[in-house]
Amino acid sequence: MHELRKDPLLGRWVIVLKEESLGPESYSIGEENPSPDEGPCPLCEGNEKNTPHEITAIREKGTEPDTPHWFTRVIPNFHPILQIEGELNRRGVGMYDAMDGIGANEIVIESPEHGKPPADMGLAQMHRVVSTYKARIFDLQKDPRFRYVIVFKNYGYSAGALFSHPHSQVVATPIIPKRVKEELDGAKLYYNYKDRCIFCDMMREELKTAERVVMENRSFIAFSPYAPRFPFELWIMPKKHSCAFEDISDEEMEDLAMMFMTILLKLRKLLNDPPYNYVLHTAPNRVPRRNHWHTLGEDFHWHIEIMPRLVRTAGFEWGSGFYILPTSPEDGAKYLREV
Ligand SMILES: [Zn+2]
Ligand SMILES: [Zn+2]
Ligand SMILES: [Zn+2]
Numbered sequence: 001m002h003e004l005r006k007d008p009l010l011g012r013w014v015i016v017l018k019e020e021s022l023g024p025e026s027y028s029i030g031e032e033n034p035s036p037d038e039g040p041c042p043l044c045e046g047n048e049k050n051t052p053h054e055i056t057a058i059r060e061k062g063t064e065p066d067t068p069h070w071f072t073r074v075i076p077n078f079h080p081i082l083q084i085e086g087e088l089n090r091r092g093v094g095m096y097d098a099m100d101g102i103g104a105n106e107i108v109i110e111s112p113e114h115g116k117p118p119a120d121m122g123l124a125q126m127h128r129v130v131s132t133y134k135a136r137i138f139d140l141q142k143d144p145r146f147r148y149v150i151v152f153k154n155y156g157y158s159a160g161a162l163f164s165h166p167h168s169q170v171v172a173t174p175i176i177p178k179r180v181k182e183e184l185d186g187a188k189l190y191y192n193y194k195d196r197c198i199f200c201d202m203m204r205e206e207l208k209t210a211e212r213v214v215m216e217n218r219s220f221i222a223f224s225p226y227a228p229r230f231p232f233e234l235w236i237m238p239k240k241h242s243c244a245f246e247d248i249s250d251e252e253m254e255d256l257a258m259m260f261m262t263i264l265l266k267l268r269k270l271l272n273d274p275p276y277n278y279v280l281h282t283a284p285n286r287v288p289r290r291n292h293w294h295t296l297g298e299d300f301h302w303h304i305e306i307m308p309r310l311v312r313t314a315g316f317e318w319g320s321g322f323y324i325l326p327t328s329p330e331d332g333a334k335y336l337r338e339v
Pocket of ligand 1: 042044045
């Protein structure tokens with residue numbers, strides 16, 4: 001069991017692999033691109049027996065779990081960073097706070113085909129991926145031990161991908177991650193002051209100037225934020241105000257799949273198939289502390305952040321939290337619009 005520890009100064013939690021603590025030889029420093037997966041790929045169709053039992057899947061009618069003929073498949077991570085069984089066991093350790101590493105860590109296999117990155121999957125498949133995210137968030141939010149469910153994708157080895165097979169991950173945590181908490185607090189503060197959703201305001205501003213907008217469709221807008229962290233960073237946001245991704249309608253899912261695919265294609269074309277991360281920020285799980293989130297429905301607005309990994313985060317950024325943008329978001333958006 002891993003341990004969650006809280007930094008008393010910053011309030012940031014970390015996950016410590018206490019019992020399985022790795023030795024120095026486990027870190028492949030200097031190897032440029034060690035292959036993340038050698039041998040037969042366990043995520044491929046036909047290798048279902050080589051994975052932990054599936055949690056859910058979108059599969060052909062009449063087929064059994066852990067057999068072929070599926071479209072998307074969700075399995076527990078082979079080496080979960082958080083463990084699903086057990087209690088949190090919150091404790092003080094001297095002046096410090098810790099709890100057991102309870103949570104969920106799932107792999108969403110986005111396609112049965114090994115060589116089908118999201119940009120090539122096709123609309124119908126992208127739609128299934130998005131609806132798999134929705135189903136997992138919906139399910140995990142029912143567990144009162146969890147405060148947050150985060151969906152993210154690491155594409156490319158240097159972006160942290162576990163396998164070269166198309167996949168993303170879902171992690172449910174017993175605390176709200178600090179980065180999300182900062183967004184929630186910022187949104188709430190703005191709402192208290194102006195009585196408006198900051199994301200809706202941002203969207204209006206972006207549509208008005210159009211300088212940083214990359215694309216727009218019936219339900220969504222994609223734009224480079226005004227002050228991003230990374231060159232070509234993009235946010236996708238629903239035009240209709242909504243704090244929770246899992247409330248997305250079927251029509252919106254179609255529009256999201258379309259936009260997602262187009263954006264990923266644009267990134268690939270413009271930047272030569274770059275490694276990237278994306279992360280879905282939705283409302284926290286409100287079940288255990290319903291009274292805590294008075295205005296959440298009005299003040300928060302779900303969104304997806306896409307971050308191509310083009311520059312290295314160096315000492316200045318790590319030490320200061322200040323990011324340097326070698327390409328301005330206005331130029332970035334222009335290049336992406338035009339490609
Ligand atoms: Zn594969
Ligand atoms: Zn809004
Ligand atoms: Zn966010």
